[in-house]
Amino acid sequence: MRERSRSCPRCKAPIRGYVDECPSCGFEKPVALPWHVYGLMALIFVAAMWFLIDLDAIARAILAVREGLRSM
Numbered sequence: 001m002r003e004r005s006r007s008c009p010r011c012k013a014p015i016r017g018y019v020d021e022c023p024s025c026g027f028e029k030p031v032a033l034p035w036h037v038y039g040l041m042a043l044i045f046v047a048a049m050w051f052l053i054d055l056d057a058i059a060r061a062i063l064a065v066r067e068g069l070r071s072m
């Protein structure tokens with residue numbers, strides 16, 4: 001892997017890491033996030049959706065059991 005120095009596209013100030021704004025001129029998103037960050041965000045989103053779906057299924061199961069106990 002090659003190490004490339006990042007700089008702001010507007011003021012050419014060197015930028016360390018991934019920042020929301022250029023510390024020199026305030027340019028928004030001076031550094032494009034690498035693809036794996038988007039992949040990770042998508043993964044977290046899918047995991048969150050899966051968790052919500054799972055919770056709903058558990059809630060419905062508990063309600064079904066409660067209804068069953070009531071009818072006994």
Ligand SMILES: [Zn+2]
Nearest residue numbers: 008011022025
């Ligand atoms: Zn800048």
